[in-house]
Amino acid sequence: MPKTYKIIVTGRVQGVGFRPHVFNLATKFQLNGTVSNNEEGVIIYLAGDEDVVRSFYRILTEHPPKASKIKEHHMYETKPQHFDGFSIVPSKKAGRLNLQLTPDFAICDDCKEEITNSDNRRYHYPFTTCVNCGPRWAITNSFPFERDNTNLDVFEMCDTCTDEYEDPSNRRFHSQTNTCSDCGIQLKLSIANGSILSAEYPIQKTAILIKEGNIIAIKNTSGYLLCCDANNGEVIKKLRERKNRPSKPFAILYPSLTSLKRDLKINEIQEKTLTSPESPIVIIPKTNFTGDLALNELTPNLNQLGVMLPYSGILHLLAKELEIPIVATSGNIHASPIINDETMAHKELNGVADYFLDHNLKITNPQDDSVVKFSPKFNKKITFRRSRGLSPNFDVDIPTDKKIMAMGGHLKSTVAFLPNDYLYISQYLGNLDHFDVFDRYTSTVERFQKLFEVTPEVVLVDKHPGYNSTRHGIELAKSIKADLKQVQHHKAHFASVLGEHALFDNESGIMGVVWDGTGYGDDAQIWGGEFFTYQNGEIKRVGHFDYYDWLAGDKMAKEPRISFFSLANDTMQSEIDKKFSKQEISVYNHLKKVESLKTSSVGRLFDAVASLLDLCDFNTYEGEAAIRLENQIVDYQLEDCKSYASEMVNGTVPTKEIFNNLYLDFKTGKKKEEIVTNFLYTLATVVLKMAEQMNLQQVAMSGGVFQNTVLVDMIKELSGGEYKLYFNRNLSPNDENISFGQLMYNQHIKIER
The missing domain is CATH 3.30.420.360 (Nucleotidyltransferase; domain 5)
Incomplete structure (x- = not known):
């Protein structure tokens, strides 16, 4: 009897076509055995000549399925077993789950071709998937990743789908999400009042309704989207009013890459990201825009657009019918989570949507679309929201x-x-x-x-x-x-960057720069403009922006004008009079005299500058003032910039001096673009001056302020290669990274000061 070998493969190896891949590879090598999923990964048993098995093992681990990510793999000899051929056996769960979960994948090109080919049996079937694509985490209830552990278990495969599932030469061989129009998920189109609209092909009728100026709530594969014609300014205004979203930009779904490139100039990395299996929203400058979009209504007062391409069968078929860009924003009321349940959608969105396109596949894990942006000069990727396609895994070793x-x-x-x-x-x-x-x-x-x-x-x-x-x-x-x-909040931010770049064992000291809107400091003040050092398991706070008054609690974050009031001196009274009533001035002056709570927040400094420049006095969404500030910059040359800050003393950045010097430029009539550019240049120089004072060549930066792509580029350009710069790369620099930073801090920090 030939020897028997056991191979264990761990990582993202379920729901990605790994077992079918193993089956076909084993068949090619003429090896007998089995492959199955369990709670830890993929388990393979092979009987055969050792050299052949080792060749199989090498090919498998060097060339796994494209959607998989192997973490570890092991092979060893085990007790001899007899196998009749090679087979995929049912998964058995013998212990607790210990593997990576599988995220949702965008529809692949093969499935796109099938659903738009009138000769194919899946023509117009919007839930077409294969081992390479489709929802995974959204519909998962338990693991191992078997149909019984997903919401597709209620859909019994028809004979034809079963034949595909059992055919080793078919790309749906052991595809757990396999369905078709005969046995699968059904669409239903209804009016907001609940009346069903009869339509042989509901997606075609939905497209007509959108073109007629209606708002449609569409149940996508990861939650509801609110959609309308992106060329129609009136319907977009209506959507803003109904959704209580006065000025936050809407995401735009383009029907194809070709139509997107016709309207917008995109670079190679943006194109690659838009067409990736994750298919996030990508924020792109409106420079040289040539399309018919209702730009003012879509992105009020902003020079950028958040765009995406159809990533599900529903969206792909709808785009084919429409052939125009549409708004595709989260199906919720402003500030609420994305809705995934039909009953709740009809209740909550009844006053928002005119029609509903629903389906009967349950969504267990609803997710918003992920959002990324690339910096203008260096194409540095910054994640704004990490969700569909990216969560819930995170690749990092944490012993x-x-x-x-x-x-x-x-x-x-x-x-x-x-x-x-x-x-x-x-x-x-x-x-x-x-x-x-x-x-x-x-x-x-x-x-x-x-x-x-x-x-x-x-x-x-x-x-x-x-x-x-x-x-x-x-x-x-x-x-x-x-x-x-x-x-502590900002130490968690710092630890998140150290963790992403595996810097905890670095022998050299590292400076941390954490700038955001707010966080509870160790001295019971509101931090947000912090400098730290890390070395040998110790985090130490070494500097910060000079404190100024924290006024009116949470209201300060919602009204940039209050940050302006806090930083203003007597020379700015005329500007204060324009923004506040006499009663308000009296109240805030009193608060200044009695308020003991102070802040070092750079986020609120951004707010103050935006208010001074009359860009934003009231935030209608989080970070609006900062976004409008960055929006002023079309281009810049470092040699034309100047700093508003003098030397820092004892690690303290002169916050009020920066603001006062900026105000002087404002009063002399300098252009807003020039002032904002100088402001960001000031912040960039502060980072590098502090690193120079600390005599540290490595700088790790985190916090919501570092979503500002111009600031990130300026720091990189000013560093001139003399410093090693680290930013959050797979996590957002905003508070989404706090949970990860807390874990990293707990595992690695021994001493803090």
Whole structure:
């Protein structure tokens, strides 16, 4: 009897066509054996000559399926077994889940061709998938990734689909999401009042309704989208009014890459990202725009567009019918989470959508579209939202013997869980001030524990006592008798960059720059303009922007004019009089005299500058002032820039001096673009001057301010290769990275000062 070998492959190896790939490869090598999924990955048994098995093993690990990501692989001899041929055997779960979860994949080119080919049996079937594409995490209830553990278990495959599923030469061989129009998911088009519209092909009727100026709530494969004609300014205004979203930009779904490139100039990296399996929204400058979009209504006062391409069968077929760009924004009321349930959609969106295009596939894990942007000069990728296609896996090695849950921040909340050998970070959840978001947040915490059949031994929370994530973490730790640890907000940001770039074992010192809107500081003040050093397991705060008054609590973040008031001196009274009533001036002057709470926030400094320049006095969405500020810059040359800051003393950046000098330029009539450019240049020089003073050549930067792509480019350009610069790369620099940073801090930081 030939020897028997066992091969174990771990990582993202389920739901990606790994077993069919193994079957065909084993058949090619004429090897007998089995392949199956279990709670840890893929298990292969092979009987045969050792040299042949080793050749098989080498080819498999060097050329796995394109959607897979192997973490580890092992091969060893085991007790001899007899096999009749090679087969895929049913998966058996013998223990707790210990593998990467599979994210959703955009529809592949083969499936696109089938659903638009009138001779193909899947013509016009919007839920066409194969082993290379389709929803995964969105419809997953448990693992291993088998049909029974997904929401497709209620759809029994017809004979033809079963034949495909059992045919080794078919790309749907063991495709767990395989369905067709005879046995699969059904669409339903209805009026907002609930009346069903009879249509042989509901997508065609939906396209007609959109062209007629209607708003449609479409149940996509990861949640509802609100869609309307992107060329029709009136219907976009109507959508803004109904959705309570006065000025935040809308995402635009282009029907094809060809039509997008006809309207907008995109570069190679942007094109590659738009057409990737993740297919995120990509924010692109409107420079040289040549299309018919209602730009003023889509992106008020901004020179950029968030665009994407059809990534699901529903969207691809709709785009084919329309052949025009459409708004495709999250199906929710402003600030609420994306809706995934039909009953809730019809209840919540009844006053927003005119029609509903629903289907009967349940969505377990709803996700917003991911959003990325590339910096203008160096094409540095910055993630604005990490969700569909990217969550819930995160590739990083974290050696630990504890089960840890990190509760994250408050505004851009995520949950990170370390229940086994892998780290899982939830999709973007949102602002926990809102009940619906908090409900989604708490259910995500529960779902992670249920999925992995593990309760945390350690719970990590932010130091801010008022964060709902902190409160829930305290309650959770108490209820399950877990250890509770607090991690300061900005140190978590710093640790997130160190963790992404595996810098904790670096022997040289590293400077951390963390700039954002708000965070509870160790001295009970509001931090947001911080400098740290890291070396040998120790984080030390070494500098910050000079404190100024924190006025009116959370209202300050919503009204940039209050930040302006806080930083203004007597010479700016005329500007104050324009922005505040006499009563308000009296109240805020009184607050200035009695307020003991101070802030070092660079985010609020951005707000103050935006208000001074009359760009934004009231934020209608988070970060609006900062976005409008960056929006002023069309181009810049470093040699034409000047700094508004003098020398820093004892690690303190002169905040009011920067603002006063900027004001002088404003009063002398300098162009807004020039002032904003100089402001960002000032911040970029501050980073490098501080690194020079600390005598450190490595600089790690995080916090929402570093979503400013011009600032990132300026720092890189000014560094001239003399410094090693590190930014968040696969996580957003905003508070989405806090949960990950909390974990990294807990694992690596021994001392803090």
